[in-house]
Amino acid sequence: MKIKNEFINCExxxxxxxxxxxxxxxxxxxxxxxxxxxxxxxxxEVIHLEMLYGEQEHLWRHYLDLDRDYGEIHQRLQGxxxxxxxxxxxxxxxxxxxxxxxEMIMTFIISAxxxxxxxxxxxxxxxxxxxxxxxxxxxxxxxxxxSPAQLEDVTVEAFRACGVGYRDRYLYDxxxxxxxxxDLESYKQLDDVKLKSALLRLKGVxxxxxxxxxxxxxxxxERFPIDTWMKKxxxxxxxxxxxxxxxxxxxxxxxxxxxxxxxxxxxGRMVKS
DNA sequence: GTCCAGGCTCTTT
DNA sequence: AAAGAGCATGGA
Numbered sequence: 001m002k003i004k005n006e007f008i009n010c011e012x013x014x015x016x017x018x019x020x021x022x023x024x025x026x027x028x029x030x031x032x033x034x035x036x037x038x039x040x041x042x043x044x045e046v047i048h049l050e051m052l053y054g055e056q057e058h059l060w061r062h063y064l065d066l067d068r069d070y071g072e073i074h075q076r077l078q079g080x081x082x083x084x085x086x087x088x089x090x091x092x093x094x095x096x097x098x099x100x101x102x103e104m105i106m107t108f109i110i111s112a113x114x115x116x117x118x119x120x121x122x123x124x125x126x127x128x129x130x131x132x133x134x135x136x137x138x139x140x141x142x143x144x145x146x147s148p149a150q151l152e153d154v155t156v157e158a159f160r161a162c163g164v165g166y167r168d169r170y171l172y173d174x175x176x177x178x179x180x181x182x183d184l185e186s187y188k189q190l191d192d193v194k195l196k197s198a199l200l201r202l203k204g205v206x207x208x209x210x211x212x213x214x215x216x217x218x219x220x221x222e223r224f225p226i227d228t229w230m231k232k233x234x235x236x237x238x239x240x241x242x243x244x245x246x247x248x249x250x251x252x253x254x255x256x257x258x259x260x261x262x263x264x265x266x267x268g269r270m271v272k273s
Numbered sequence: 274g275t276c277c278a279g280g281c282t283c284t285t286t
Numbered sequence: 287a288a289a290g291a292g293c294a295t296g297g298a
Contacts, residue, residue: 017279018279108279109281111278111279111280112278112279112280112281113277113278113279113280113281113293113294114278114279114280114294114295115277115278115279115295115296115297116278116279117278117296117297118278118294118295118296118297119278119279160294163294163295163296164294164295165293165294165295166281166292166293166294166295167281167293167294168294170281170282203281203282204280204281204282205281206280206281206282207280207281208279208280208281209279209280209281212279225279226279227278227279227280228277228278228279228280229278229279230279265279269279
């Protein structure tokens, strides 16, 4: 399928830190999501999406958040702050990808106090070791993210062997909870406060990771995750007080603050201010 | 060697 | 409630 939209950029999304399942190819990216595989190739404002495994186009439309009007979002976010304006211009093709809550929790437990390269490698090893083979492209095999059932017998030590470090037992506990019937679907009906507290009950999920899960996995676009990068940006560029950054965000970012956060994070990390 | 990465848990004040 | 130590691991 062909996507014409000036507010999507593959390279930027691959570097966005939202997902760890975009694999560079000779001409674009392989993306694995929702048990499907697609190849995305950018030509100016047009993206050619070739479905390699799975045939459900609507899942890609939802994953890429195509039904949201990012032109309007840009308009409404512009003029608030010079740094945000620069971030919007620089990361024009950034958007919020709608991801699977289970996979979000797994990968963002791994993300804590970690860097994107290491997270990506660990997630890839998990998929290769325990996920279903889906397809091959340019001589490289691609695997689905492993289900709770596929991970049920994986030991803490085996998780460690995937390079997840001390987060091994958090993954183990979460998988066991999933196999015991934890229902992430039902979380969709919870309001933000209840969803947050439900997520915080999981070991390895704290304030920041919970916000990421809510934003990327449950479409709560007003959640504003604050990691070490955002902390730097808020203090240096917005002159927020180190003490209560969440308070600053609450009072200064209203409209789709989570989406605004994505532009700020991408810009801040790329220019390494 | 030290610091840092999309921080969190557990313990101590 | 708030602050501090410890945590796997690899790259800068």
